[in-house]
Amino acid sequence: MIKAKGICKSFADKKVITGVDLDIKPGMIFGLLGPSGAGKTSLIRIITGQLVFESGEISVFGKPVSELSGEDKRQIGIMMDDHGVYDRLSCIENLKIFADIYGVPRSRIKTALAQVGLADASKKPAMKLSKGMRTRLQLARVLMISPRLLFLDEPTSGLDPMTMKYVHKLILEQKANGCTVFLTTHNMEEASCLCDEVALLNEGKIIDRGAPGEICRKYNHQKKVNIHLKSGEDLELEHGASSSGKIAELMAQGQIETIHSSEPTLETVFIELTGRKLESEEEIRYA
Numbered sequence: 001m002i003k004a005k006g007i008c009k010s011f012a013d014k015k016v017i018t019g020v021d022l023d024i025k026p027g028m029i030f031g032l033l034g035p036s037g038a039g040k041t042s043l044i045r046i047i048t049g050q051l052v053f054e055s056g057e058i059s060v061f062g063k064p065v066s067e068l069s070g071e072d073k074r075q076i077g078i079m080m081d082d083h084g085v086y087d088r089l090s091c092i093e094n095l096k097i098f099a100d101i102y103g104v105p106r107s108r109i110k111t112a113l114a115q116v117g118l119a120d121a122s123k124k125p126a127m128k129l130s131k132g133m134r135t136r137l138q139l140a141r142v143l144m145i146s147p148r149l150l151f152l153d154e155p156t157s158g159l160d161p162m163t164m165k166y167v168h169k170l171i172l173e174q175k176a177n178g179c180t181v182f183l184t185t186h187n188m189e190e191a192s193c194l195c196d197e198v199a200l201l202n203e204g205k206i207i208d209r210g211a212p213g214e215i216c217r218k219y220n221h222q223k224k225v226n227i228h229l230k231s232g233e234d235l236e237l238e239h240g241a242s243s244s245g246k247i248a249e250l251m252a253q254g255q256i257e258t259i260h261s262s263e264p265t266l267e268t269v270f271i272e273l274t275g276r277k278l279e280s281e282e283e284i285r286y287a
């Protein structure tokens with residue numbers, strides 16, 4: 001669906017993307033993760049033809065980006081920043097403009113608003129929407145085109161947990177419909193549960209990639225088994241044959257309440273690899 005090789009981009013003399021390769025298969029949810037300033041938005045802008053790059057090759061739908069036809073572009077949904085929402089216009093009027101630009105029948109507007117749970121707010125001006133509602137309006141806009149490829153730049157940033165779950169459901173529905181999703185997020189839990197594959201971008205370079213579980217297992221340096229006994233005691237045993245007798249004994253005696261292997265979370269791996277704590281949304285907003 002997307003192939004990139006050796007992508008490089010600088011702003012003035014600052015290199016922001018330094019030799020990125022991508023191979024995103026059709027139908028997957030791909031997550032691009034990275035600390036603030038890593039280059040995630042820049043990379044989306046490059047792949048979607050909004051930003052020129054200095055060297056490398058990118059193909060989308062098997063064609064170089066520069067050769068994509070109008071019809072190809074109409075199958076690509078892009079949701080990033082706040083762009084394209086007209087504050088004074090109602091939800092429905094916003095979608096009408098977008099439907100006309102994309103050549104989508106206006107009959108789809110009502111369905112799209114219902115799909116994102118905005119049917120009752122269809123006549124509200126965009127400026128009166130809450131942050132979560134505004135995000136859902138932006139989603140309605142891209143879902144309306146039934147995209148084959150969908151770019152979502154931090155689609156759940158600043159949303160409450162309920163709205164976030166709602167957005168996750170919409171993303172998974174897109175995948176079920178065969179859409180390929182490219183998303184960025186600072187939320188590692190979100191990436192772990194949504195993404196088939198993630199790439200860790202740091203200072204413009206991909207430092208590792210793979211399925212979230214695969215990455216966590218790869219960086220499991222501790223190789224321990226953590227056991228919580230019904231007595232309240234916690235045990236940490238080696239993850240190996242040397243512990244098998246003890247674990248079997250505790251199991252047979254019915255003493256074990258919980259037992260877990262010690263692989264790190266994606267967030268722990270990320271902090272280890274980037275050497276940086278992931279900024280919380282609050283920290284980013286008030287930086």
Ligand SMILES: Nc1ncnc2c1ncn2[C@@H]1O[C@H](COP(=O)(O)OP(=O)(O)OP(=O)(O)O)[C@@H](O)[C@H]1O
Pocket residue numbers: 011016034035036037038039040041042043
């Ligand atoms: N138009 C621009 N002109 C100059 N520098 C830019 C421009 N756009 C981005 N940059 C720089 O490129 C780097 C990467 O920025 P980018 O927005 O791609 O990061 P990001 O990973 O999306 O960050 P965040 O998680 O905060 O959204 C940053 O150092 C940023 O300052």
Ligand SMILES: [Mg+2]
Pocket residue numbers: 040041042153
């Ligand atoms: Mg960004």
